[in-house]
Amino acid sequence: MKKLFLILLTMGTLLGCNDKADDKKNIVSKFPERIVSLTLSGDEMVLSLADNNKIKALSGKIAEDGRYSNIVEKAKQYPKAENNMEFVLSMKPDFILASSWVSKDIIQSYKDFGINVFTYDIPITIEEQMNNLQKLGEVLGSEEKSLELINSQKEKLKYLEQKLSAVKDKKRVLYYTTDGFTSGKGTTIDDILNKAKTVNLASEMGIVGFKSLSKETIIDINPEVIIISGTSSKIGKAEIEERFIKDVSLRNVEAVKNHRIYMIEDRHMTTISQSMIKGLEDLIDVIYPELKVKDVG
Structure with missing residues:
Protein backbone atom coordinates (compact mmCIF):
# COMPACT_ATOMS: atom_id res chain seq x y z
CA MET A 1 0.00 0.00 0.00
CA LYS A 2 2.85 2.34 0.84
CA LYS A 3 4.44 1.74 -2.57
CA LEU A 4 1.10 2.37 -4.30
CA PHE A 5 0.80 5.67 -2.44
CA LEU A 6 4.27 6.70 -3.60
CA ILE A 7 3.50 5.74 -7.21
CA LEU A 8 0.29 7.76 -7.18
CA LEU A 9 2.12 10.64 -5.58
CA THR A 10 4.82 10.53 -8.26
CA MET A 11 2.16 10.67 -10.96
CA GLY A 12 0.72 13.80 -9.38
CA THR A 13 -2.67 12.29 -8.56
CA LEU A 14 -2.47 13.10 -4.85
CA LEU A 15 -2.04 16.35 -2.96
CA GLY A 16 -2.83 18.45 -6.03
CA CYS A 17 0.70 18.26 -7.46
CA ASN A 18 -0.13 20.03 -10.69
CA ASP A 19 -1.41 23.11 -8.87
CA LYS A 20 1.81 23.84 -7.02
CA ALA A 21 4.48 26.43 -7.74
CA ASP A 22 6.75 26.03 -10.75
CA ASP A 23 9.75 23.80 -10.03
CA LYS A 24 12.11 26.45 -11.40
CA LYS A 25 11.67 28.47 -8.21
CA ASN A 26 14.59 27.25 -6.16
CA ILE A 27 13.77 28.49 -2.68
CA VAL A 28 16.07 27.31 0.09
CA SER A 29 15.43 28.86 3.49
CA LYS A 30 18.56 27.47 5.15
CA PHE A 31 21.71 25.68 4.17
CA PRO A 32 21.02 21.96 3.71
CA GLU A 33 22.25 19.26 6.06
CA ARG A 34 21.00 16.13 4.28
CA ILE A 35 21.53 16.18 0.51
CA VAL A 36 20.41 13.71 -2.17
CA SER A 37 21.39 14.10 -5.84
CA LEU A 38 19.23 12.58 -8.58
CA THR A 39 21.55 12.98 -11.59
CA LEU A 40 25.18 12.20 -12.43
CA SER A 41 26.06 15.80 -13.27
CA GLY A 42 24.48 16.81 -9.97
CA ASP A 43 26.61 14.20 -8.20
CA GLU A 44 29.78 15.66 -9.69
CA MET A 45 28.85 19.22 -8.76
CA VAL A 46 27.66 18.53 -5.24
CA LEU A 47 30.73 16.44 -4.38
CA SER A 48 32.87 19.42 -5.37
CA LEU A 49 30.87 21.96 -3.39
CA ALA A 50 29.17 20.45 -0.34
CA ASP A 51 30.64 19.06 2.85
CA ASN A 52 30.75 15.40 1.89
CA ASN A 53 29.30 14.23 5.21
CA LYS A 54 26.10 16.11 4.33
CA ILE A 55 25.61 14.07 1.15
CA LYS A 56 23.32 11.14 1.94
CA ALA A 57 22.88 9.59 -1.53
CA LEU A 58 23.98 10.00 -5.13
CA SER A 59 22.05 9.32 -8.32
CA GLY A 60 22.88 5.70 -9.09
CA LYS A 61 25.43 3.08 -10.05
CA ILE A 62 26.24 5.17 -13.12
CA ALA A 63 28.33 7.34 -10.78
CA GLU A 64 30.67 4.36 -10.38
CA ASP A 65 30.94 3.72 -14.13
CA GLY A 66 34.24 5.14 -15.37
CA ARG A 67 32.96 5.44 -18.92
CA TYR A 68 30.61 8.23 -17.88
CA SER A 69 31.62 9.33 -14.39
CA ASN A 70 34.46 11.55 -13.17
CA ILE A 71 33.84 10.64 -9.51
CA VAL A 72 34.10 6.85 -9.52
CA GLU A 73 36.08 6.36 -6.30
CA LYS A 74 34.22 9.02 -4.31
CA ALA A 75 30.87 7.67 -5.49
CA LYS A 76 31.57 4.26 -3.97
CA GLN A 77 31.26 5.81 -0.51
CA TYR A 78 27.57 6.72 -0.90
CA PRO A 79 24.20 4.95 -1.22
CA LYS A 80 22.48 5.30 -4.61
CA ALA A 81 18.97 6.66 -5.20
CA GLU A 82 18.36 4.83 -8.52
CA ASN A 83 15.15 6.85 -9.08
CA ASN A 84 13.58 5.10 -6.09
CA MET A 85 11.39 7.61 -4.27
CA GLU A 86 10.82 5.34 -1.30
CA PHE A 87 14.58 5.01 -0.81
CA VAL A 88 15.17 8.74 -1.24
CA LEU A 89 12.57 9.53 1.42
CA SER A 90 14.18 7.01 3.76
CA MET A 91 17.34 9.16 3.63
CA LYS A 92 15.30 11.99 5.20
CA PRO A 93 16.74 14.64 2.88
CA ASP A 94 16.18 18.34 3.44
CA PHE A 95 17.60 19.14 -0.02
CA ILE A 96 17.30 17.33 -3.35
CA LEU A 97 19.38 18.26 -6.37
CA ALA A 98 17.80 17.58 -9.77
CA SER A 99 18.22 18.67 -13.37
CA SER A 100 15.43 20.13 -15.47
CA TRP A 101 14.96 16.82 -17.29
CA VAL A 102 13.67 15.16 -14.11
CA SER A 103 9.88 14.86 -14.26
CA LYS A 104 8.07 17.89 -12.86
CA ASP A 105 5.60 15.56 -11.16
CA ILE A 106 8.43 13.79 -9.33
CA ILE A 107 9.96 17.10 -8.28
CA GLN A 108 6.60 18.35 -7.05
CA SER A 109 6.03 15.14 -5.12
CA TYR A 110 9.22 15.70 -3.16
CA LYS A 111 8.21 19.31 -2.54
CA ASP A 112 4.88 18.12 -1.18
CA PHE A 113 6.82 16.21 1.45
CA GLY A 114 8.32 19.54 2.51
CA ILE A 115 11.71 18.92 0.91
CA ASN A 116 13.60 21.75 -0.78
CA VAL A 117 14.34 20.82 -4.40
CA PHE A 118 16.94 22.70 -6.42
CA THR A 119 16.66 22.22 -10.18
CA TYR A 120 19.32 23.34 -12.61
CA ASP A 121 18.93 23.82 -16.36
CA ILE A 122 20.87 21.63 -18.77
CA PRO A 123 23.85 23.77 -19.83
CA ILE A 124 24.65 24.11 -23.51
CA THR A 125 27.87 26.05 -22.96
CA ILE A 126 30.71 25.98 -20.47
CA GLU A 127 29.61 29.44 -19.31
CA GLU A 128 26.12 28.15 -18.55
CA GLN A 129 27.67 25.32 -16.56
CA MET A 130 29.64 27.87 -14.52
CA ASN A 131 26.38 29.67 -13.83
CA ASN A 132 24.90 26.43 -12.46
CA LEU A 133 27.92 26.05 -10.17
CA GLN A 134 27.51 29.59 -8.90
CA LYS A 135 23.80 29.16 -8.11
CA LEU A 136 24.34 25.79 -6.46
CA GLY A 137 27.19 27.17 -4.38
CA GLU A 138 24.91 29.92 -3.10
CA VAL A 139 22.14 27.59 -1.91
CA LEU A 140 24.60 25.13 -0.37
CA GLY A 141 26.43 27.86 1.53
CA SER A 142 29.55 26.99 -0.49
CA GLU A 143 30.04 30.21 -2.42
CA GLU A 144 33.78 30.27 -1.76
CA LYS A 145 34.22 26.75 -3.16
CA SER A 146 32.08 27.48 -6.22
CA LEU A 147 33.95 30.72 -6.91
CA GLU A 148 37.26 28.89 -6.65
CA LEU A 149 36.05 26.22 -9.08
CA ILE A 150 34.67 28.79 -11.52
CA ASN A 151 37.85 30.87 -11.42
CA SER A 152 39.89 27.74 -12.08
CA GLN A 153 37.79 27.03 -15.18
CA LYS A 154 38.10 30.63 -16.37
CA GLU A 155 41.87 30.45 -16.01
CA LYS A 156 41.92 27.19 -17.96
CA LEU A 157 39.77 28.74 -20.70
CA LYS A 158 42.09 31.73 -20.91
CA TYR A 159 45.12 29.44 -21.13
CA LEU A 160 43.54 27.36 -23.90
CA GLU A 161 42.47 30.47 -25.82
CA GLN A 162 46.04 31.76 -25.69
CA LYS A 163 47.32 28.46 -27.03
CA LEU A 164 44.70 28.44 -29.79
CA SER A 165 45.72 31.91 -30.96
CA ALA A 166 48.49 30.15 -32.91
Missing part, protein backbone atom coordinates in the same frame (compact mmCIF):
# COMPACT_ATOMS: atom_id res chain seq x y z
CA VAL A 167 45.90 28.30 -35.03
CA LYS A 168 45.42 29.97 -38.41
CA ASP A 169 43.34 27.38 -40.24
CA LYS A 170 40.47 25.78 -38.38
CA LYS A 171 40.22 22.02 -38.81
CA ARG A 172 36.98 20.70 -40.26
CA VAL A 173 35.76 18.24 -37.66
CA LEU A 174 33.01 15.64 -37.51
CA TYR A 175 31.84 14.46 -34.10
CA TYR A 176 30.40 10.98 -34.56
CA THR A 177 29.02 8.36 -32.19
CA THR A 178 29.48 4.62 -32.56
CA ASP A 179 25.77 4.31 -33.36
CA GLY A 180 25.97 6.83 -36.20
CA PHE A 181 24.82 10.15 -34.72
CA THR A 182 26.39 13.60 -34.78
CA SER A 183 25.84 16.82 -32.79
CA GLY A 184 24.91 20.15 -34.33
CA LYS A 185 23.84 23.56 -33.09
CA GLY A 186 22.40 23.90 -29.61
CA THR A 187 24.51 21.11 -28.07
CA THR A 188 27.40 21.06 -25.62
CA ILE A 189 29.47 19.30 -28.29
CA ASP A 190 28.98 22.26 -30.63
CA ASP A 191 30.11 24.69 -27.93
CA ILE A 192 33.22 22.63 -27.21
CA LEU A 193 34.09 22.27 -30.91
CA ASN A 194 33.67 26.01 -31.43
CA LYS A 195 35.83 26.83 -28.41
CA ALA A 196 38.45 24.40 -29.73
CA LYS A 197 38.74 26.60 -32.84
CA THR A 198 37.34 24.01 -35.24
CA VAL A 199 34.52 23.94 -37.76
CA ASN A 200 31.75 21.66 -36.55
CA LEU A 201 30.65 20.13 -39.84
CA ALA A 202 27.29 19.11 -38.39
CA SER A 203 26.49 22.74 -37.56
CA GLU A 204 27.82 23.90 -40.92
CA MET A 205 25.30 21.53 -42.53
CA GLY A 206 22.52 23.17 -40.54
CA ILE A 207 21.95 20.28 -38.14
CA VAL A 208 20.32 21.31 -34.87
CA GLY A 209 20.62 18.96 -31.91
CA PHE A 210 21.41 15.31 -32.63
CA LYS A 211 20.91 13.58 -35.97
CA SER A 212 21.96 10.34 -37.61
CA LEU A 213 24.51 10.66 -40.39
CA SER A 214 24.92 8.33 -43.35
CA LYS A 215 28.22 7.10 -44.72
CA GLU A 216 27.47 8.95 -47.96
CA THR A 217 27.19 12.23 -46.05
CA ILE A 218 30.54 11.62 -44.34
CA ILE A 219 32.10 11.18 -47.78
CA ASP A 220 30.46 14.37 -49.06
CA ILE A 221 31.52 16.61 -46.17
CA ASN A 222 35.03 15.09 -46.12
CA PRO A 223 36.12 15.85 -42.53
CA GLU A 224 39.78 16.46 -41.77
CA VAL A 225 39.32 15.01 -38.29
CA ILE A 226 36.74 12.59 -36.92
CA ILE A 227 36.08 12.56 -33.18
CA ILE A 228 34.41 9.40 -31.96
CA SER A 229 32.29 9.27 -28.85
CA GLY A 230 32.80 5.71 -27.87
CA THR A 231 33.78 4.88 -24.33
CA SER A 232 30.09 4.18 -23.74
CA SER A 233 30.55 1.40 -26.27
CA LYS A 234 32.43 -1.84 -25.78
CA ILE A 235 34.18 -1.15 -29.08
CA GLY A 236 37.74 0.02 -28.48
CA LYS A 237 39.78 2.72 -30.18
CA ALA A 238 41.68 0.27 -32.39
CA GLU A 239 38.46 -1.37 -33.58
CA ILE A 240 36.92 2.02 -34.39
CA GLU A 241 39.93 3.11 -36.44
CA GLU A 242 40.00 -0.22 -38.24
CA ARG A 243 36.30 0.07 -39.06
CA PHE A 244 36.93 3.38 -40.85
CA ILE A 245 40.30 2.60 -42.40
CA LYS A 246 39.28 -0.78 -43.81
CA ASP A 247 36.11 0.64 -45.34
CA VAL A 248 37.07 1.07 -49.00
CA SER A 249 34.27 3.58 -49.60
CA LEU A 250 35.83 5.96 -47.04
CA ARG A 251 39.41 5.75 -48.30
CA ASN A 252 39.36 9.25 -49.84
CA VAL A 253 38.03 10.96 -46.71
CA GLU A 254 40.81 13.19 -45.36
CA ALA A 255 40.48 11.98 -41.77
CA VAL A 256 40.72 8.37 -42.89
CA LYS A 257 43.62 8.90 -45.30
CA ASN A 258 45.63 10.71 -42.64
CA HIS A 259 44.63 8.43 -39.76
CA ARG A 260 43.06 11.34 -37.90
CA ILE A 261 40.30 9.45 -36.12
CA TYR A 262 40.26 9.91 -32.36
CA MET A 263 38.18 8.54 -29.53
CA ILE A 264 37.65 10.88 -26.57
CA GLU A 265 36.25 9.73 -23.26
CA ASP A 266 32.51 10.23 -22.88
CA ARG A 267 32.98 11.24 -19.25
CA HIS A 268 34.65 14.41 -20.54
CA MET A 269 32.91 15.01 -23.86
CA THR A 270 29.30 14.31 -22.95
CA THR A 271 29.23 15.52 -19.35
CA ILE A 272 27.30 18.60 -18.28
CA SER A 273 29.24 19.10 -15.06
CA GLN A 274 32.40 21.13 -14.45
CA SER A 275 34.31 18.39 -16.32
CA MET A 276 33.16 19.91 -19.63
CA ILE A 277 36.41 21.89 -19.59
CA LYS A 278 38.33 18.59 -19.65
CA GLY A 279 36.50 17.63 -22.83
CA LEU A 280 37.64 20.87 -24.43
CA GLU A 281 41.23 20.23 -23.38
CA ASP A 282 41.11 16.63 -24.66
CA LEU A 283 39.74 17.83 -27.98
CA ILE A 284 42.40 20.49 -28.52
CA ASP A 285 45.10 18.00 -27.53
CA VAL A 286 44.22 15.56 -30.32
CA ILE A 287 43.24 18.05 -33.02
CA TYR A 288 46.15 20.43 -32.50
CA PRO A 289 48.84 18.27 -30.82
CA GLU A 290 51.52 20.80 -31.75
CA LEU A 291 50.04 23.20 -29.17
CA LYS A 292 50.90 20.78 -26.34
CA VAL A 293 48.04 22.07 -24.19
CA LYS A 294 48.47 19.35 -21.58
CA ASP A 295 52.14 20.07 -20.93
CA VAL A 296 51.26 22.87 -18.50
CA GLY A 297 48.20 24.76 -17.27
Whole structure:
Protein backbone atom coordinates (compact mmCIF):
# COMPACT_ATOMS: atom_id res chain seq x y z
CA MET A 1 0.00 0.00 0.00
CA LYS A 2 2.85 2.34 0.84
CA LYS A 3 4.44 1.74 -2.57
CA LEU A 4 1.10 2.37 -4.30
CA PHE A 5 0.80 5.67 -2.44
CA LEU A 6 4.27 6.70 -3.60
CA ILE A 7 3.50 5.74 -7.21
CA LEU A 8 0.29 7.76 -7.18
CA LEU A 9 2.12 10.64 -5.58
CA THR A 10 4.82 10.53 -8.26
CA MET A 11 2.16 10.67 -10.96
CA GLY A 12 0.72 13.80 -9.38
CA THR A 13 -2.67 12.29 -8.56
CA LEU A 14 -2.47 13.10 -4.85
CA LEU A 15 -2.04 16.35 -2.96
CA GLY A 16 -2.83 18.45 -6.03
CA CYS A 17 0.70 18.26 -7.46
CA ASN A 18 -0.13 20.03 -10.69
CA ASP A 19 -1.41 23.11 -8.87
CA LYS A 20 1.81 23.84 -7.02
CA ALA A 21 4.48 26.43 -7.74
CA ASP A 22 6.75 26.03 -10.75
CA ASP A 23 9.75 23.80 -10.03
CA LYS A 24 12.11 26.45 -11.40
CA LYS A 25 11.67 28.47 -8.21
CA ASN A 26 14.59 27.25 -6.16
CA ILE A 27 13.77 28.49 -2.68
CA VAL A 28 16.07 27.31 0.09
CA SER A 29 15.43 28.86 3.49
CA LYS A 30 18.56 27.47 5.15
CA PHE A 31 21.71 25.68 4.17
CA PRO A 32 21.02 21.96 3.71
CA GLU A 33 22.25 19.26 6.06
CA ARG A 34 21.00 16.13 4.28
CA ILE A 35 21.53 16.18 0.51
CA VAL A 36 20.41 13.71 -2.17
CA SER A 37 21.39 14.10 -5.84
CA LEU A 38 19.23 12.58 -8.58
CA THR A 39 21.55 12.98 -11.59
CA LEU A 40 25.18 12.20 -12.43
CA SER A 41 26.06 15.80 -13.27
CA GLY A 42 24.48 16.81 -9.97
CA ASP A 43 26.61 14.20 -8.20
CA GLU A 44 29.78 15.66 -9.69
CA MET A 45 28.85 19.22 -8.76
CA VAL A 46 27.66 18.53 -5.24
CA LEU A 47 30.73 16.44 -4.38
CA SER A 48 32.87 19.42 -5.37
CA LEU A 49 30.87 21.96 -3.39
CA ALA A 50 29.17 20.45 -0.34
CA ASP A 51 30.64 19.06 2.85
CA ASN A 52 30.75 15.40 1.89
CA ASN A 53 29.30 14.23 5.21
CA LYS A 54 26.10 16.11 4.33
CA ILE A 55 25.61 14.07 1.15
CA LYS A 56 23.32 11.14 1.94
CA ALA A 57 22.88 9.59 -1.53
CA LEU A 58 23.98 10.00 -5.13
CA SER A 59 22.05 9.32 -8.32
CA GLY A 60 22.88 5.70 -9.09
CA LYS A 61 25.43 3.08 -10.05
CA ILE A 62 26.24 5.17 -13.12
CA ALA A 63 28.33 7.34 -10.78
CA GLU A 64 30.67 4.36 -10.38
CA ASP A 65 30.94 3.72 -14.13
CA GLY A 66 34.24 5.14 -15.37
CA ARG A 67 32.96 5.44 -18.92
CA TYR A 68 30.61 8.23 -17.88
CA SER A 69 31.62 9.33 -14.39
CA ASN A 70 34.46 11.55 -13.17
CA ILE A 71 33.84 10.64 -9.51
CA VAL A 72 34.10 6.85 -9.52
CA GLU A 73 36.08 6.36 -6.30
CA LYS A 74 34.22 9.02 -4.31
CA ALA A 75 30.87 7.67 -5.49
CA LYS A 76 31.57 4.26 -3.97
CA GLN A 77 31.26 5.81 -0.51
CA TYR A 78 27.57 6.72 -0.90
CA PRO A 79 24.20 4.95 -1.22
CA LYS A 80 22.48 5.30 -4.61
CA ALA A 81 18.97 6.66 -5.20
CA GLU A 82 18.36 4.83 -8.52
CA ASN A 83 15.15 6.85 -9.08
CA ASN A 84 13.58 5.10 -6.09
CA MET A 85 11.39 7.61 -4.27
CA GLU A 86 10.82 5.34 -1.30
CA PHE A 87 14.58 5.01 -0.81
CA VAL A 88 15.17 8.74 -1.24
CA LEU A 89 12.57 9.53 1.42
CA SER A 90 14.18 7.01 3.76
CA MET A 91 17.34 9.16 3.63
CA LYS A 92 15.30 11.99 5.20
CA PRO A 93 16.74 14.64 2.88
CA ASP A 94 16.18 18.34 3.44
CA PHE A 95 17.60 19.14 -0.02
CA ILE A 96 17.30 17.33 -3.35
CA LEU A 97 19.38 18.26 -6.37
CA ALA A 98 17.80 17.58 -9.77
CA SER A 99 18.22 18.67 -13.37
CA SER A 100 15.43 20.13 -15.47
CA TRP A 101 14.96 16.82 -17.29
CA VAL A 102 13.67 15.16 -14.11
CA SER A 103 9.88 14.86 -14.26
CA LYS A 104 8.07 17.89 -12.86
CA ASP A 105 5.60 15.56 -11.16
CA ILE A 106 8.43 13.79 -9.33
CA ILE A 107 9.96 17.10 -8.28
CA GLN A 108 6.60 18.35 -7.05
CA SER A 109 6.03 15.14 -5.12
CA TYR A 110 9.22 15.70 -3.16
CA LYS A 111 8.21 19.31 -2.54
CA ASP A 112 4.88 18.12 -1.18
CA PHE A 113 6.82 16.21 1.45
CA GLY A 114 8.32 19.54 2.51
CA ILE A 115 11.71 18.92 0.91
CA ASN A 116 13.60 21.75 -0.78
CA VAL A 117 14.34 20.82 -4.40
CA PHE A 118 16.94 22.70 -6.42
CA THR A 119 16.66 22.22 -10.18
CA TYR A 120 19.32 23.34 -12.61
CA ASP A 121 18.93 23.82 -16.36
CA ILE A 122 20.87 21.63 -18.77
CA PRO A 123 23.85 23.77 -19.83
CA ILE A 124 24.65 24.11 -23.51
CA THR A 125 27.87 26.05 -22.96
CA ILE A 126 30.71 25.98 -20.47
CA GLU A 127 29.61 29.44 -19.31
CA GLU A 128 26.12 28.15 -18.55
CA GLN A 129 27.67 25.32 -16.56
CA MET A 130 29.64 27.87 -14.52
CA ASN A 131 26.38 29.67 -13.83
CA ASN A 132 24.90 26.43 -12.46
CA LEU A 133 27.92 26.05 -10.17
CA GLN A 134 27.51 29.59 -8.90
CA LYS A 135 23.80 29.16 -8.11
CA LEU A 136 24.34 25.79 -6.46
CA GLY A 137 27.19 27.17 -4.38
CA GLU A 138 24.91 29.92 -3.10
CA VAL A 139 22.14 27.59 -1.91
CA LEU A 140 24.60 25.13 -0.37
CA GLY A 141 26.43 27.86 1.53
CA SER A 142 29.55 26.99 -0.49
CA GLU A 143 30.04 30.21 -2.42
CA GLU A 144 33.78 30.27 -1.76
CA LYS A 145 34.22 26.75 -3.16
CA SER A 146 32.08 27.48 -6.22
CA LEU A 147 33.95 30.72 -6.91
CA GLU A 148 37.26 28.89 -6.65
CA LEU A 149 36.05 26.22 -9.08
CA ILE A 150 34.67 28.79 -11.52
CA ASN A 151 37.85 30.87 -11.42
CA SER A 152 39.89 27.74 -12.08
CA GLN A 153 37.79 27.03 -15.18
CA LYS A 154 38.10 30.63 -16.37
CA GLU A 155 41.87 30.45 -16.01
CA LYS A 156 41.92 27.19 -17.96
CA LEU A 157 39.77 28.74 -20.70
CA LYS A 158 42.09 31.73 -20.91
CA TYR A 159 45.12 29.44 -21.13
CA LEU A 160 43.54 27.36 -23.90
CA GLU A 161 42.47 30.47 -25.82
CA GLN A 162 46.04 31.76 -25.69
CA LYS A 163 47.32 28.46 -27.03
CA LEU A 164 44.70 28.44 -29.79
CA SER A 165 45.72 31.91 -30.96
CA ALA A 166 48.49 30.15 -32.91
CA VAL A 167 45.90 28.30 -35.03
CA LYS A 168 45.42 29.97 -38.41
CA ASP A 169 43.34 27.38 -40.24
CA LYS A 170 40.47 25.78 -38.38
CA LYS A 171 40.22 22.02 -38.81
CA ARG A 172 36.98 20.70 -40.26
CA VAL A 173 35.76 18.24 -37.66
CA LEU A 174 33.01 15.64 -37.51
CA TYR A 175 31.84 14.46 -34.10
CA TYR A 176 30.40 10.98 -34.56
CA THR A 177 29.02 8.36 -32.19
CA THR A 178 29.48 4.62 -32.56
CA ASP A 179 25.77 4.31 -33.36
CA GLY A 180 25.97 6.83 -36.20
CA PHE A 181 24.82 10.15 -34.72
CA THR A 182 26.39 13.60 -34.78
CA SER A 183 25.84 16.82 -32.79
CA GLY A 184 24.91 20.15 -34.33
CA LYS A 185 23.84 23.56 -33.09
CA GLY A 186 22.40 23.90 -29.61
CA THR A 187 24.51 21.11 -28.07
CA THR A 188 27.40 21.06 -25.62
CA ILE A 189 29.47 19.30 -28.29
CA ASP A 190 28.98 22.26 -30.63
CA ASP A 191 30.11 24.69 -27.93
CA ILE A 192 33.22 22.63 -27.21
CA LEU A 193 34.09 22.27 -30.91
CA ASN A 194 33.67 26.01 -31.43
CA LYS A 195 35.83 26.83 -28.41
CA ALA A 196 38.45 24.40 -29.73
CA LYS A 197 38.74 26.60 -32.84
CA THR A 198 37.34 24.01 -35.24
CA VAL A 199 34.52 23.94 -37.76
CA ASN A 200 31.75 21.66 -36.55
CA LEU A 201 30.65 20.13 -39.84
CA ALA A 202 27.29 19.11 -38.39
CA SER A 203 26.49 22.74 -37.56
CA GLU A 204 27.82 23.90 -40.92
CA MET A 205 25.30 21.53 -42.53
CA GLY A 206 22.52 23.17 -40.54
CA ILE A 207 21.95 20.28 -38.14
CA VAL A 208 20.32 21.31 -34.87
CA GLY A 209 20.62 18.96 -31.91
CA PHE A 210 21.41 15.31 -32.63
CA LYS A 211 20.91 13.58 -35.97
CA SER A 212 21.96 10.34 -37.61
CA LEU A 213 24.51 10.66 -40.39
CA SER A 214 24.92 8.33 -43.35
CA LYS A 215 28.22 7.10 -44.72
CA GLU A 216 27.47 8.95 -47.96
CA THR A 217 27.19 12.23 -46.05
CA ILE A 218 30.54 11.62 -44.34
CA ILE A 219 32.10 11.18 -47.78
CA ASP A 220 30.46 14.37 -49.06
CA ILE A 221 31.52 16.61 -46.17
CA ASN A 222 35.03 15.09 -46.12
CA PRO A 223 36.12 15.85 -42.53
CA GLU A 224 39.78 16.46 -41.77
CA VAL A 225 39.32 15.01 -38.29
CA ILE A 226 36.74 12.59 -36.92
CA ILE A 227 36.08 12.56 -33.18
CA ILE A 228 34.41 9.40 -31.96
CA SER A 229 32.29 9.27 -28.85
CA GLY A 230 32.80 5.71 -27.87
CA THR A 231 33.78 4.88 -24.33
CA SER A 232 30.09 4.18 -23.74
CA SER A 233 30.55 1.40 -26.27
CA LYS A 234 32.43 -1.84 -25.78
CA ILE A 235 34.18 -1.15 -29.08
CA GLY A 236 37.74 0.02 -28.48
CA LYS A 237 39.78 2.72 -30.18
CA ALA A 238 41.68 0.27 -32.39
CA GLU A 239 38.46 -1.37 -33.58
CA ILE A 240 36.92 2.02 -34.39
CA GLU A 241 39.93 3.11 -36.44
CA GLU A 242 40.00 -0.22 -38.24
CA ARG A 243 36.30 0.07 -39.06
CA PHE A 244 36.93 3.38 -40.85
CA ILE A 245 40.30 2.60 -42.40
CA LYS A 246 39.28 -0.78 -43.81
CA ASP A 247 36.11 0.64 -45.34
CA VAL A 248 37.07 1.07 -49.00
CA SER A 249 34.27 3.58 -49.60
CA LEU A 250 35.83 5.96 -47.04
CA ARG A 251 39.41 5.75 -48.30
CA ASN A 252 39.36 9.25 -49.84
CA VAL A 253 38.03 10.96 -46.71
CA GLU A 254 40.81 13.19 -45.36
CA ALA A 255 40.48 11.98 -41.77
CA VAL A 256 40.72 8.37 -42.89
CA LYS A 257 43.62 8.90 -45.30
CA ASN A 258 45.63 10.71 -42.64
CA HIS A 259 44.63 8.43 -39.76
CA ARG A 260 43.06 11.34 -37.90
CA ILE A 261 40.30 9.45 -36.12
CA TYR A 262 40.26 9.91 -32.36
CA MET A 263 38.18 8.54 -29.53
CA ILE A 264 37.65 10.88 -26.57
CA GLU A 265 36.25 9.73 -23.26
CA ASP A 266 32.51 10.23 -22.88
CA ARG A 267 32.98 11.24 -19.25
CA HIS A 268 34.65 14.41 -20.54
CA MET A 269 32.91 15.01 -23.86
CA THR A 270 29.30 14.31 -22.95
CA THR A 271 29.23 15.52 -19.35
CA ILE A 272 27.30 18.60 -18.28
CA SER A 273 29.24 19.10 -15.06
CA GLN A 274 32.40 21.13 -14.45
CA SER A 275 34.31 18.39 -16.32
CA MET A 276 33.16 19.91 -19.63
CA ILE A 277 36.41 21.89 -19.59
CA LYS A 278 38.33 18.59 -19.65
CA GLY A 279 36.50 17.63 -22.83
CA LEU A 280 37.64 20.87 -24.43
CA GLU A 281 41.23 20.23 -23.38
CA ASP A 282 41.11 16.63 -24.66
CA LEU A 283 39.74 17.83 -27.98
CA ILE A 284 42.40 20.49 -28.52
CA ASP A 285 45.10 18.00 -27.53
CA VAL A 286 44.22 15.56 -30.32
CA ILE A 287 43.24 18.05 -33.02
CA TYR A 288 46.15 20.43 -32.50
CA PRO A 289 48.84 18.27 -30.82
CA GLU A 290 51.52 20.80 -31.75
CA LEU A 291 50.04 23.20 -29.17
CA LYS A 292 50.90 20.78 -26.34
CA VAL A 293 48.04 22.07 -24.19
CA LYS A 294 48.47 19.35 -21.58
CA ASP A 295 52.14 20.07 -20.93
CA VAL A 296 51.26 22.87 -18.50
CA GLY A 297 48.20 24.76 -17.27
